[in-house]
Amino acid sequence: MAGNKPFNKPQTEPRVRDPQVAGLKVPPHSIEAEQSVLGGLMLDNERWDDVAERVVAEDFYTRPHRHIFIEMARLQETGSPIDLITLAESLERQGQLDSVGGFAYLAELSKNTPSAANISAYADIVRERAVVREMISVANEIAEAGFDPQGRTSEDLLDLAESRVFKIAESRANKDEGPRNIAEVLDATVCAYRAAVPAAARRRHRREYRL
Known part of the structure; x- marks a missing residue:
């Protein structure tokens, strides 16, 4: 907290009451x-x-x-x-x-x-959280494409995954540090997906994919 007195949060969208959606992490x-x-x-x-x-x-x-x-x-x-x-x-x-x-x-x-x-430190925190949210979004997109490939081959899906992950790495390159290694970003994306989607949901997706 930046000061001694807590902030009031601005008005945001109402909380979702759907129990399935509520099980997902913020x-x-x-x-x-x-x-x-x-x-x-x-x-x-x-x-x-x-x-x-x-x-x-x-x-x-x-x-x-x-x-x-x-x-x-x-x-x-x-x-x-x-x-x-x-x-x-x-x-x-x-x-x-x-x-x-x-x-x-x-x-x-x-x-x-x-x-x-x-x-500057606060801005870095904002940026870092935003990057992780991007990785979660990309991870979900890649997972959905895998569960519903719509005629795409595994090579097509791999190209999709690489292009989405590379886009994050490219757009978020730090001027001082240079672009992040794509393997680093891919690992972080997988971790972000696992953090965002409950283990039970991931197991269900795998069962559906095998059927």
Whole structure:
């Protein structure tokens, strides 16, 4: 948690009550890290480049946070300051202020983030969680393609898996570290699938595939 006072979470979609869906794990994310990134940017606009090098709007888990970051980017591009007032006005003009939690939520983001000193570390957390969610999504896609190949050969499916995994590695290459080895990403993708899909469901899929 970035500050002494806990954040209120913005309004998100209602919880799913379907027992089958409820058994699945929640995708990895860190609301606190996202809030600290957004709050830190309002406190120190000079840290924008540090954050923009690490994350994009799609990396934020909640829709309100994605909208807030998009408006921050819009303000940055026009040379406008990013603060509580300018951000609220920009969101209001887009008709999105209420959907992100209103002025009160923006004020909480600013108030409950004591400084932007650790904003790079918070941005790294946001990015890391987003990468894992991408890997889970790709793992699910690959699994579904395997269970329902629709006439594709095993070689076709392998090409699909390699292309999807390589896309993650390519798009997430760190400027300092270089592209990640595809074998690393593939291993991480398999682990992400196992973490996201309960063991019972995986066994059921294997039985269905053998029939």
